[in-house]
Amino acid sequence: xxxxxxxxxxxxxxxxxxxxxxxxxxxxxxxxxxxxxxxxxxxxxxxxxxxxxxxxxxxxxxxxxxxxxxxxxxxxxxxxxxxxxxxxxxxxxxxxxxxxxxxxxxxxxxxxxxxxxxxxxxxxxxxxxxxxxxxxxxxxxxxxxxxxxxxxxxxxxxxxxxxxxxxxxxxxxxxxxxxxxxxxxxxxxxxxxxxxxxxxxxxxxxxxxxxxxxxxxxxxxxxxxxxxxxxxxxxxxxxxxxxxxxxxxxxxxxxxxxxxxxxxxxxxxxxxxxxxxxxxxxxxxxxxxxxxxxxxxxxxxxxxxxxxxxxxxxxxxxxxxxxxxxxxxxxxxxxxxxxxxxxxxxxxxxxxxxxxxxxxxxxxxxxxxxxxxxxxxxxxxxxxxxxxxxxxxx
Numbered sequence: 001x002x003x004x005x006x007x008x009x010x011x012x013x014x015x016x017x018x019x020x021x022x023x024x025x026x027x028x029x030x031x032x033x034x035x036x037x038x039x040x041x042x043x044x045x046x047x048x049x050x051x052x053x054x055x056x057x058x059x060x061x062x063x064x065x066x067x068x069x070x071x072x073x074x075x076x077x078x079x080x081x082x083x084x085x086x087x088x089x090x091x092x093x094x095x096x097x098x099x100x101x102x103x104x105x106x107x108x109x110x111x112x113x114x115x116x117x118x119x120x121x122x123x124x125x126x127x128x129x130x131x132x133x134x135x136x137x138x139x140x141x142x143x144x145x146x147x148x149x150x151x152x153x154x155x156x157x158x159x160x161x162x163x164x165x166x167x168x169x170x171x172x173x174x175x176x177x178x179x180x181x182x183x184x185x186x187x188x189x190x191x192x193x194x195x196x197x198x199x200x201x202x203x204x205x206x207x208x209x210x211x212x213x214x215x216x217x218x219x220x221x222x223x224x225x226x227x228x229x230x231x232x233x234x235x236x237x238x239x240x241x242x243x244x245x246x247x248x249x250x251x252x253x254x255x256x257x258x259x260x261x262x263x264x265x266x267x268x269x270x271x272x273x274x275x276x277x278x279x280x281x282x283x284x285x286x287x288x289x290x291x292x293x294x295x296x297x298x299x300x301x302x303x304x305x306x307x308x309x310x311x312x313x314x315x316x317x318x319x320x321x322x323x324x325x326x327x328x329x330x331x332x333x334x335x336x337x338x339x340x341x342x343x344x345x346x347x348x349x350x351x352x353x354x355x356x357x358x359x360x361x362x363x364x365x366x367x368x369x370x371x372x373x374x375x376x377x378x379x380x381x382x383x384x385x386x387x388x389x390x391x392x393x394x
Contacts, residue, residue: 072162
């Protein structure tokens, strides 16, 4: 097969494998866009799932739908060490520019005031971040220093501008679970105010499975603000399409046995489908791709995943954290897809008191390697991570 025309290479092909099986989410979002722009009640959207299920690809696809609907859009990735003012302000700046409203200076001034408030009072001009907004900052709007007050005012002004134009604004946030607690609380308060005023601005966030718990802990009414969508691995039919449709674009095909073997290897996770598909395509001599082609390609695909997907994450952990991860793998009893394992079981494996392991556990959660949606239990954020760790212990 021609490696230059590999339809499974990242960014290649007409039909990304990560979007297979996501038709329902895409159709639903079209309705959300139309309802929101008309001022009808609609909730913001939260996409949750493990790493490798295609949340970011779906987030980008939804943003593309908003752009085609003539909405203003902006996107940023949350980071634990960064507050929300700069990245959100930059995203809203982009969204307002996309709208192209001739009288947007007042709203741009509000955005600039929101961003510049990130600097400490009395900061010199060269200590302030320049957001590239060529209008004066609006005084007394979104600049109080209270992030909840400021974000409500900011969203109200931006949403009002979109309402005047009969369109909407979409803010797309990746890794949303990494927002700071105060920023999460402010985001919920601002989204609540938008729903009360029926302003056409929605937040579309993507994050790990415990993101709903993060939002709920921030504001008790958060479950009423968001439409939650669990993005999971693909069933067999959708996984087959993720492989066969890109191949058809290159006039190639898979034998049925090869598809069966690919599903067993990948578990239906889109990232793995793409990773295995890329190597199989490169090594298969001709179409149709056979089960033997898959077997030949498997060691190379697994080696690439061990370095780039699993290994890169494992290397971020300290020795104590790696010990905790290995104990989790052993405690999972070979079932990588179990929801969570008891922290007490992990402690038993290590012959330690659970309290003594709290620093390692908390650090792994901050690094996004594990999560906990239920007290006393933890799980890997990366599918098949337990399998990888057990293979490294042999």
